[in-house]
Amino acid sequence: MELLSGNEAIAQGAWAAGATIGAAYPGTPSTEAMEAFAKLPEVYAGWCVNEKVALEVGVGASAAGARAFVSCKHVGLNVAADPLFTAAYTGVNGGLVMLVADDPGMYSSQNEQDSHYYAAAAHVPMLDPSDSQEAQDMTADAYELSERFDVPVLIRSTVRISHTRTPVEPAERATPPEHPYESDPAKWVMMPAFAKPRRKVQLERIGALEAWVETCPYNQVIEGTSAVGVICSGAVFQHVREALPDASVFKLGVTWPLPKERLRTFAASVDTLYVIEEASTYLHDAVAALGIVVDSTPCSLPRDGELNPSLIRAAFGEAAPAHHMPADDVPARPPALCPGCPHRLVFKELSRLKAIVCGDIGCYTLGALPPLSCMDACVCMGASVSMAHGFELALASKGHRPVVGVIGDSTFAHSGLSSLLSTAYNRGGGTICVLDNRTTAMTGRQGNPFNGTTLQERPSREMDIEGIVASLGIEDVSVVDPNDMQAVRSALKAATSETDTLSVIVFRRPCVLIDRVRSKPYLITSCTGCGVCLTLGCPAIGKHADTGLSYIDMDACIGCGQCAQYCRFNAIEVAE
Numbered sequence: 001m002e003l004l005s006g007n008e009a010i011a012q013g014a015w016a017a018g019a020t021i022g023a024a025y026p027g028t029p030s031t032e033a034m035e036a037f038a039k040l041p042e043v044y045a046g047w048c049v050n051e052k053v054a055l056e057v058g059v060g061a062s063a064a065g066a067r068a069f070v071s072c073k074h075v076g077l078n079v080a081a082d083p084l085f086t087a088a089y090t091g092v093n094g095g096l097v098m099l100v101a102d103d104p105g106m107y108s109s110q111n112e113q114d115s116h117y118y119a120a121a122a123h124v125p126m127l128d129p130s131d132s133q134e135a136q137d138m139t140a141d142a143y144e145l146s147e148r149f150d151v152p153v154l155i156r157s158t159v160r161i162s163h164t165r166t167p168v169e170p171a172e173r174a175t176p177p178e179h180p181y182e183s184d185p186a187k188w189v190m191m192p193a194f195a196k197p198r199r200k201v202q203l204e205r206i207g208a209l210e211a212w213v214e215t216c217p218y219n220q221v222i223e224g225t226s227a228v229g230v231i232c233s234g235a236v237f238q239h240v241r242e243a244l245p246d247a248s249v250f251k252l253g254v255t256w257p258l259p260k261e262r263l264r265t266f267a268a269s270v271d272t273l274y275v276i277e278e279a280s281t282y283l284h285d286a287v288a289a290l291g292i293v294v295d296s297t298p299c300s301l302p303r304d305g306e307l308n309p310s311l312i313r314a315a316f317g318e319a320a321p322a323h324h325m326p327a328d329d330v331p332a333r334p335p336a337l338c339p340g341c342p343h344r345l346v347f348k349e350l351s352r353l354k355a356i357v358c359g360d361i362g363c364y365t366l367g368a369l370p371p372l373s374c375m376d377a378c379v380c381m382g383a384s385v386s387m388a389h390g391f392e393l394a395l396a397s398k399g400h401r402p403v404v405g406v407i408g409d410s411t412f413a414h415s416g417l418s419s420l421l422s423t424a425y426n427r428g429g430g431t432i433c434v435l436d437n438r439t440t441a442m443t444g445r446q447g448n449p450f451n452g453t454t455l456q457e458r459p460s461r462e463m464d465i466e467g468i469v470a471s472l473g474i475e476d477v478s479v480v481d482p483n484d485m486q487a488v489r490s491a492l493k494a495a496t497s498e499t500d501t502l503s504v505i506v507f508r509r510p511c512v513l514i515d516r517v518r519s520k521p522y523l524i525t526s527c528t529g530c531g532v533c534l535t536l537g538c539p540a541i542g543k544h545a546d547t548g549l550s551y552i553d554m555d556a557c558i559g560c561g562q563c564a565q566y567c568r569f570n571a572i573e574v575a576e
């Protein structure tokens with residue numbers, strides 16, 4: 001037995017099924033699945049520039065006969081939805097399994113989505129493990145399922161499944177059946193003439209899957225009292241068992257398609273039937289659509305966020321379990337840019353410029369929080385560049401503040417580059433700041449095309465942002481050290497003063513967590529209490545409650561010297 005996280009177990013399951021090719025774009029809570037897969041023997045695993053590309057690599061590998069593993073977070077499936085919906089027509093050759101990890105509660109996401117809807121809409125089977133053993137076993141089985149029904153299979157986890165370690169009997173690697181490649185345009189070239197018959201194949205497959213799911217052992221009834229029955233899946237199953245140990249429970253291991261007859265039989269066996277689920281009404285609506293009478297989800301259960309045993313017990317009028325720790329007993333730890341973060345001064349200077357800042361997704365989204373408070377919008381990956389173009393178009397004639405898009409290097413590769421191509425093509429103006437900290441910091445410092453590091457440390461090509469940008473015909477391209485206050489200030493001032501020009505400034509300095517190098521810390525010698533250093537939002541700088549004077553926590557300070565450049569009284573010095 002080993003203690004594995006759900007993500008590690010899913011990787012183990014894919015490996016055990018003989019998957020040889022893995023492709024992903026990182027995203028919490030899914031990232032560690034591909035990282036774990038990459039460490040297993042006899043596999044290729046790589047980070048792709050985005051989830052659409054990753055799934056297409058998986059579809060190609062499957063078409064060629066390999067078993068392929070793809071993973072992403074819930075919003076990544078939005079990006080990959082295009083290939084997903086049509087891969088559900090082509091079907092597979094080698095098994096194709098994709099992990100999608102949802103984040104109810106938005107611990108590290110820009111929204112809360114329930115990926116069940118994708119399975120139902122694309123007509124692809126979805127399996128919901130409720131612990132790591134199931135995560136491994138379902139993933140391994142999903143390959144056989146994928147090949148038997150000629151369809152990609154989705155494994156849905158949530159943050160609680162992906163990141164919780166539970167005991168697993170690690171499976172051995174099997175040798176999968178051979179699927180030699182044969183050219184078959186009628187199956188793989190999805191133009192109307194070939195897609196129409198494949199659509200019929202897809203619809204027939206639904207019937208076959210519906211018959212299979214009635215006997216699938218992953219759907220289980222845990223018998224309890226006949227007074228209360230609960231239908232649930234995934235992590236919620238664990239919460240329901242803990243909260244309502246006497247209830248009868250229908251645990252759905254397959255959440256699309258649903259085992260209609262088994263659900264009807266279960267519903268008939270209990271007096272009152274509930275559906276308990278997180279962050280959506282997917283299961284409730286699907287069960288009700290079968291004509292089953294569902295007592296609506298207890299109304300005191302929140303429609304947003306994660307569930308837990310206490311919330312479920314409270315909804316059923318029961319006291320919280322003894323070990324329950326209310327969330328408000330946990331001290332708040334608001335996120336902040338690290339001491340020495342190379343993103344900090346760009347936001348400090350943008351706030352001085354009073355620019356309209358279209359932000360993006362990454363560590364630098366924290367520039368939106370006080371005291372930097374320097375972001376007007378942030379919607380999804382890549383949107384900074386395209387939204388800045390929209391702001392420009394709408395405000396160009398109105399004498400507006402400068403419009404600036406701010407995007408990280410990984411996000412630029414993900415989808416910012418295509419947005420910039422569009423702005424350049426349409427002769428848009430404005431300023432785009434690419435914060436190149438040489439890594440994908442937010443999700444744990446993965447490689448990307450602009451640092452040239454690959455997941456399995458295979459040889460790579462290191463792309464050059466300014467070279468790519470210049471090749472788009474954007475004339476005003478510069479590279480600036482973001483730790484140099486004067487350089488940042490003058491670069492931003494120059495770029496934003498030309499309203500008709502499209503300027504790209506690449507702010508390049510490695511994330512401080514890559515090498516974790518520390519210089520001598522700084523200290524404040526004769527603080528006047530002006531408070532300017534506090535406006536940088538550095539976690540190493542604090543204010544004495546009694547005197548109002550600033551101090552530097554020398555254990556937290558890494559000696560970047562950013563604050564010293566802002567002290568007009570030269571009161572911040574290297575500690576000797």
Ligand SMILES: Cc1ncc(C[n+]2csc(CCOP(=O)(O)OP(=O)(O)O)c2C)c(N)n1
Nearest residue numbers: 027075361362363408409410411440441442
């Ligand atoms: C579509 C989508 N995929 C993945 C993620 C997860 N994610 C959030 S930020 C980020 C990358 C950030 O890297 P970078 O742009 O280099 O900025 P840094 O964090 O290094 O400052 C990723 C992969 C997401 N939010 N949305």
